[in-house]
Amino acid sequence: MSEIQTIELAARAAEEPTAEPKGGRFLFSSWHLVLIPIAVVMVIPLVWMVVTSLQTLEETRHYPPTLVPTSLQFRNYTDVLQQAPFARWFVNTLLVTLACVVGNLLFCSLAGYAFARIRFFGREVAFILILATLMVPFQVVIIPTFLIVRSFHLIDTLGALILPNLAGAFGIFMLRQFFRTLPVELEEAARIDGASRLGILFKIVLPLSGPALATLAVITFMWTWNDFLWPLITIYNSNNMTIQLGLATFQGAHQSNTNLLMAANVMSMLPVLLLFFFAQRYFIRGIATTGLKG
Amino acid sequence: MAVREANVRRVVTSDHVVGWAFASPAVLLIIVFGLVPIVWSALLSFQKTNLLSPPHWVGLANYRALPNDPLFEQAMVHSAIYTVLFVPFSVAGGLLTAVALNRPVRGIRIYRTAVFVPVVVSTIATVIIFLWVFDPNFGLANWLLGKVGLGPFAFFTSSNGALYSIVAMTVWGWIGFNVIVYLAALQGIPRELVEAAEIDGAGTWGIFRNVTIPLLGPVTLFLVVWSSINALQLFDEVYLATNGGPGTATYVPVFYLYKLAFQGGIAGYAAAIAYVLFAVILVLTIVQLLIGKRMVHYAP
Incomplete structure (x- = not known):
């Protein structure tokens, strides 16, 4: 099976799962007995995070733990925003992320x-x-990469996070494979009409490559x-931190304020979760393509 | 004729220029931040340097010191234990979960989303959640385990349990990834094969054992290789959940080399560890691929 087929199947698997039965058939299947525990194990830590983020500190120190919130302390969220520069970290991360996606x-x-x-x-x-x-793990080359970025005087700036990540072997490989599946005739016709390569790329090839570009963007x-390890090594000043690094420092400082910590955690993952729910198909495609989570 | 040749030449020349013009920004970035570090890392491993003052050459001294370093040995042992547990749990668990999620039952979309979501949760967020779930006093885990008569456990704060707690946490975070890959592969299994097996009287288990598993061979091999590579590079979870502790109970190679290079100023030695780790990953990958080649049958 070719790569592209695999990706397509994966995308379909996510988008249109094995046809869900309509009407009364299979209302209950013994598979539910397997699926429910799996789903519960996967979801309960997340649910408990959200519940804890809405509790008072006293409620979090309750045993047995409460899974149903007794009160809704939305002020935990505003407290977090006041106690740490989360807004700043958000903006930093957004800038870095957008720059890397566009790049x-x-x-x-x-x-x-x-x-x-x-x-x-x-070629x-x-x-x-x-x-x-692609074969060499990032951890292996992290020391010289740090030295190179330092020689550009980028340490402790957002540039340290952006510049090395503006292009990657994964993206080049994926798009090359995709472009090769497009019919070449269209491009040849345009060339005969005198179109430049740049014009062909932007007016013919890229408009046909929506799914591949979306996959690369989402991944x-x-x-x-x-990302955590690279910001950890290159960023020191709180003003320049990304959300993950900020979250880690916040965790260090508020280890006992579990409710605030969980509120911060919920906020940190909202953008990716939103993206996931709206672009689940492209996440799945991206993961089926190579599967690189970290 | 002459005009045509000139045209051809112009087209060909312009292809070289345009090709490089298109490729060079990305190629330049990958050379500077991808290829140069690979070579530099090798050079560093033959040097003594604290990243601040100029390095000097020490030959193989860094590599010679490795076998006599108890912390390095511990880190490698922990890494081996972690990998041996993480890979089977996440790959076999991923397969079983994917098979269950491939059934046409009501609400399957919700079950799938539930399994996929942890994949997009960052490692820091995962660690913060699990430090809480595994909290020895107020955590959900001890409460639930207590219900079936187990525990209480100290989890991350116990030298015996910390590494296993990290295994449990990372399996939760990664399994959705394997499930996605397996689901994609399951969709690719031709229906006729399953139907033929059914006609021959094979039961659900027989089909799974004799049709599904062999056909998923290449995917399983990929996931085993991929999970092993990732398991050997474990860092974030250790740094955040246990900081290598208690004591040195969860020291793993990348954590140790991070400590050495960026907190201890012993970068040459750290680079040697990085290269040994790379060699281990490379050899393990090759061995897995060779074994896989014998066991896995690729569909014609």
Whole structure:
């Protein structure tokens, strides 16, 4: 089975699960006895997080734990926003994430198209070298990457988080594979009409590549938003922190204020959760394509 | 004729120029932040440096010191235990969950979403949730385990249990990923094969054992390799949930090298650890692929 087929199947699996039975048939199946416990185990920690985020501190110190909130302390959320620069961290993360998403879409499209369609000197070697970087875990090269970024004087700036992540081997590879599945005839016709390569890419190829671009955007968004190790190493000043790093420092400072900690946690994951619910299909595609969570 | 040749040449030349113009921003970024660090990392592992003053060469001294470093040994042992537990639980668990989620039952969409959601939850958020769920005094886990007569456990704060608590937490966070990949593969199993097996009188278990599992072979191999690579790179969860502790009970290689390089100023030695880890990952991947090649049958 080709990659593209796999991705399509995955997307369909997410979008349109094995046809849900209509009407009264299969109202209850013994599979529910398996599925309910699985779903409960997966969801309960998240539910308890939300419940705890709405409790008073006294309520969180209650045993046995309460799974149904007795009061709704929405002020926990405003308290969090007052006690730590969460708004600032949000803006920072949003800036970094958007820059990386736009950078990846642009640079990986350009490079992916060149590797898919244009014959140029050194193409194969360059492509193999790019793929080679996919094999080396980031943790292995983290020290020299830090030194390189430091030599650009980017340490403790958002640039440290953006510049190294503006393009990635994953995006180039994925888009190249996708572009190669598009019919080449359209492009050839446009070339005969005198269209430039850039014009072809932006007016013909990219408009046909919506799903692939959306997948790359969503995956890049999730990676960047959730990244921790790299910000941990390159950012020191609270003003320049991303939400994950800020959350980690907040956790260090408020270990006993469980309710506030959970409120902060809920807020930190809202953007990715929203994106997930609206673009579940592209998450699934992205994961089925290579599957890179961290 | 001459005009045509000139045209051809112009087209060909312009392809080289345009090709590189398109590829160069990304290629440049990947060279600077992807390829150079690979080579530099190797050089660093032969040097003594604290990242501030100029490095000097020490040959193989960093690598020679590794076998005599009890912390390094501990980190490798913990990493091995973690990998041996994490990979089977998340891959086999992912397969069983995917099979259940592949059934046409009512509300399947809700079940799927429930299993997928943890995949998008960041490691920090996951750790904060599980520090609370595994809280020895007020946590949900001890309460539920108490109901069936187990515990109470100290989880992250116990030197015996911390590593296993990390396994449980990361399986929760990662299993949805494996489920997604398996679900995609399950959708690709031809219906005729299953129907043929049914006609031959195979039961649900027989079909699973003799049709589904063999056909999922390549996917399983991919997930085993992929989960192992990730398991060996464990860092975030250790840093945030236990900070390597209690004591050194959850030291793993990436955590140790982070400590050495960025808190201890012993970057050359840390780079040697990074390269050994890389070698371990590479060898393990190759071994898994070789074993897989014998066991996995690819569909024609």
